[in-house]
Amino acid sequence: MFTYYFSLALRSLRRNVVLTALMIAAIGVGIGASMTTLTVFRAMAGDPIPNKSRQLFAVQIDNWGPRQGVVIGDKDNLQEQISYPDAIGLMNARAAQRQSAMYATGFSLIPPNPELRPFVVHARAAYADFFPMFEVPFRYGGSWTAADDAGHADVVVIGRELNDKVFGGANSVGKTMNLDGHDYRVVGVLDRWQPTPKFYDLNNNKYGKSEEAFIPFTRAVEQQLGSWGNNNCGGDTIPAPGWEGRLHSECIWIQFWAELPAPADAARYRTFLNNYAAEQRRLGRFHWAPNTRIRNAREWLAYRQAVSTEVRILVLVSFSFLLVCLLNAMGLMLAKIMGRAVDIGVRRALGASRRAIFSQCLIEAGVVGFAGGLLGLGLTLLGLSGLRSLLSDDVNRLTHFSAIDVAIAITVSVVATTLAGLYPTWRAVQVQPAWQLKAQ
């Protein structure tokens, strides 16, 4: 029956080419616009670490105290990063299954080939737990060890691109790499790893590339590698000069993540943090009641508003646009079906059930939706290439169109058009055969 209705639908659509073309064009344009923005939105709002996003927690500790200052507008009196004393305090306590303090830094790399000019490598100082905690894939070798953390070892894990650039893509584990004049031993080479957004540090380039080199936090601090990320020296105390002064200051520049697999672990960690802050108060460092918080990766992305305002506006506008297109198609479908009231009357009189008319009209709407979806796909690809030329490289990384997006586009188009076809179909079903025949 379906194939018969399908051929009927095609025949009916052919009968009024202009109206059909208008419907398909309207739906295609609407689908094209909304899928273009949805693709970007999905990439921005995506879960960068789906297996563990509810088990990985960003840690916040208020080390500045309640402020009346209205100028710096933070939402809950909690800073988005932590200070060095707190990072060390939490690392020493090891109250979570895995944890790592981390910060963005970088080097100039002097290539072994003297012909080549030095270039900048963005790096991250972290603890060994960083790699298993974030499920970072390795191509060669692996993470450094906790002993390397303790021993401030000169080891480095490098990204795949950097390995390609410096070692020609060969297994470089055991080789040395000169970073800012110091030799580091390569212990691991990453496979492609690009969490989007870069949830563990949203301060800079949140959709940008992940770092190309990772070294032990302890080594980076010993080496006095400054933070290349966000540094905030608010609070009431002024840091003493120099690196030591920075370390002992209440400046915030470190991100801290903990892996807490079960809700009970999270609850325990919350208690631990509160006790830690209370302890700091007893020691005279904090002069206020403990204010600490952990947020899992999903909550963290929402809290930090990872999706840019521009994209949210575009999604809103393009879906309203799709709605207009669907209303439009609905009006045209209505016109088409009412124009065929006589046909429908004849079919009913010849014995077609309401059900049969209903499925026939809906299949016709579905065919229009499918055709509109195909057109929409083409327009989406066009739209995405348009976006690539208009938006910054950061956002551009988010314009990949996958098989899933194709499926979404077609499904949305067929379902939405069929829904829009419901009312015209209902009207078709209401056609009284006797009336139509009489008018003849």
Add this chain to the structure above:
Amino acid sequence: MELRPILSAMRRNKVGAILIGVQMAITLAILCNALFIIEQRVALSKRPTGTDEANVFVIVNQWVGNPPDLAAKQQGDLAALRALPGVVDAVASNSFPLHNGGSTEGIKLTPDQKNESALTALYFSDEHGLNAFGLKLVAGRNFNADEVTVKMGYTDFGPPSTIIITRTLADKLFPGKSALGQSVYFEGLPKPVPIVGIVDKLQVPWTQAGGWGSKFNDNSTIMPFRFVETYTDYIVRVKPGQIAAVMKAAEKSLIDLDRARVLEKTQTLTEARAEAYQDDRGLAIILGVVCAALVAVTAFGIVGLTSYWVAQRRRQIGIRRALGATRQAIIRYFQTENFLIASAGAALGVAMALGLNLWMVTTFEMERLHTSYAVIGALIVLLLGQLAVLWPALRAASIPPALATRAV
């Protein structure tokens, strides 16, 4: 024009009229909000920096390792840059307008004040700063050489001897009186810092709409620091028309001087502006395209549905013509019908537009929609309806009166 027959015809065709009306309403709501956003983003991306933008370029310089004689190396670089033909002046700074990265500090008027009086962006540069950026001094004076101190990187929190601030910041701190000669306090520094000069304008480094810096866009402070860091920005101002040539020569002379460095980026402030506002421009263009498509889709929808109505009423139109209605009257009939639908749609649309804007104000921290946009949007939608209905109306008018006498 008699409205009654139109209204009663519409009543028999409710859904079609409602579909068109709602479509026009949503079109209007999107249209005026989108136009508003476009206008705002265009205005945003045109904000002046206060610098001699056309003639300034920036070299982002990073030393390899941590050379011990950083201060001397930096002075060597700057001397080389200033010696290049076509260069007006050069200075090392921690940041520059349109850079989207920099330092901020809270300013107080008394040391024990609890809340800051204002937030300000900080630019560190010595007595060459004003000239290298091409800033316009409107009161007071430039830094003297003996006021300039060395700041060893970001971890050096030594106080500045004096400051130069922007006019906007001066007016905010000392409304109604001259800020010149007054002193202010920076958060955490107990010592008062006198204001020796006021520049007309100097934008903060951040440009994002609604982002950090958007609330204090013109609050900038220049501190007389020779900023010694492995990572600094060289600001170079050239004589008009020579920027491309000088840029090339500048890069080469720095590399010749010392190869152990990375020149991460060399760009003119004009290029920096294009980069800084790329997403704003992109948003404006995309919204413009969507608006155009929206208007087209709505127009075609009206054409389609009205054509159908015309076809449906061929016989009635023929009868009316036979009974003496002129072509004009037929055209007017469809125009009036569309006008009625569009007016209802526009009324609903204005309400929706304001509601949508209100929601965006709270969620995206956007500004309130200017009423004129709603009015303009409503006019566009009414006009759109009239234009779209014209073709089907003309078709209707061409229906011959003889039709009435023929059997269908």
